[in-house]
Amino acid sequence: MTGRLTLLGSSGVLMMLLLALIFLWVPTDIVLGISQRIFYFHVPMALVAFLAFGVVVVGSIGYLWKKSERMDALAYAAAEIGVLFTTLMLITGMLWAKPVWGVWWTWSPQLTTSLILWFIYTAYLMIRSYAPQGDQGARYGAVMGIIGFVDVPIVYMAAKWWRDVHPEAVVGPLADEGSLESKMVIAFLVGLLAFTTLFAYLLMERYTLRRQESLVERLRYSHV
Amino acid sequence: MSKRLAALVVILILLTPAMLGSNHTEGEDYLPFLFAVFAVTWVAFFGYAFFMTRKQADLKREIDILRQSIEESEET
Numbered sequence: 001m002t003g004r005l006t007l008l009g010s011s012g013v014l015m016m017l018l019l020a021l022i023f024l025w026v027p028t029d030i031v032l033g034i035s036q037r038i039f040y041f042h043v044p045m046a047l048v049a050f051l052a053f054g055v056v057v058v059g060s061i062g063y064l065w066k067k068s069e070r071m072d073a074l075a076y077a078a079a080e081i082g083v084l085f086t087t088l089m090l091i092t093g094m095l096w097a098k099p100v101w102g103v104w105w106t107w108s109p110q111l112t113t114s115l116i117l118w119f120i121y122t123a124y125l126m127i128r129s130y131a132p133q134g135d136q137g138a139r140y141g142a143v144m145g146i147i148g149f150v151d152v153p154i155v156y157m158a159a160k161w162w163r164d165v166h167p168e169a170v171v172g173p174l175a176d177e178g179s180l181e182s183k184m185v186i187a188f189l190v191g192l193l194a195f196t197t198l199f200a201y202l203l204m205e206r207y208t209l210r211r212q213e214s215l216v217e218r219l220r221y222s223h224v
Numbered sequence: 225m226s227k228r229l230a231a232l233v234v235i236l237i238l239l240t241p242a243m244l245g246s247n248h249t250e251g252e253d254y255l256p257f258l259f260a261v262f263a264v265t266w267v268a269f270f271g272y273a274f275f276m277t278r279k280q281a282d283l284k285r286e287i288d289i290l291r292q293s294i295e296e297s298e299e300t
Binding site: 019033034035037038041042045081084087088091092095096098099198202205206209212213216219220 | 253254255257258260261262264265268269272276279280283286287290
């Protein structure tokens with residue numbers, strides 16, 4: 001419990017620091033102006049969504065390999081939070097696209113593959129809700145969770161492979177050196193840390209809740 | 225209750241373009257978009273926290289019902 005509160009507290013402090021950096025410290029981008037500050041929310045949320053889907057893969061493999069309910073609960077919790085982060089990535093992207101590109105949405109490869117990613121893991125959650133009782137749903141979900149992850153590197157590489165309106169990656173292995181000013185890099189890293197700690201906190205909470213749900217479900221069926 | 229909250233979030237998201245519906249996209253006209261990003265993000269996270277709290281309460285209620293029903297069946 002103390003660990004969770006520490007995570008929540010750290011996330012809160014880092015969020016406050018991030019807001020202070022965004023509004024008071026980072027320089028304004030010459031080309032994109034104030035709207036570039038959306039970057040410090042949009043990109044960390046995208047990367048945390050990828051991390052969440054990575055956890056889904058780990059949990060799914062663990063479930064298929066050892067039939068461990070804990071791993072299944074981990075995969076489910078991570079998928080739900082991953083969908084939340086992907087939804088926010090898409091919405092914040094639209095709110096950034098409108099002032100910069102003049103449209104809320106365009107079917108550019110990176111946006112389209114991101115939307116597909118959202119559909120894949122939303123479908124994962126729907127399968128888990130509507131699949132038959134027992135381990136069948138968990139098995140279907142695990143397979144889908146693993147296969148769906150193929151889209152994650154495609155989203156990351158999309159701007160490199162198919163050049164379009166979406167800017168190329170400015171962080172990570174594909175980024176050119178010096179594509180961000182040092183102050184921008186620091187603010188970005190604070191944002192990434194803030195959202196990662198928030199993700200870790202939400203994951204622990206949702207994982208516990210999922211385990212309780214499974215327990216209650218088992219009790220209900222054994223009693224009835 | 226959670227359905228109402230979900231409906232409210234969907235309505236807010238759908239209304240965002242109308243609320244922001246300005247064709248001026250220079251200088252400080254960017255600010256509403258920046259604030260909308262922060263607002264949407266916090267609404268979503270607090271909404272999710274609320275959803276988890278509701279789920280926790282539902283589980284607790286169900287556990288109480290199950291316990292009661294088990295106790296009754298043991299008595300008979």
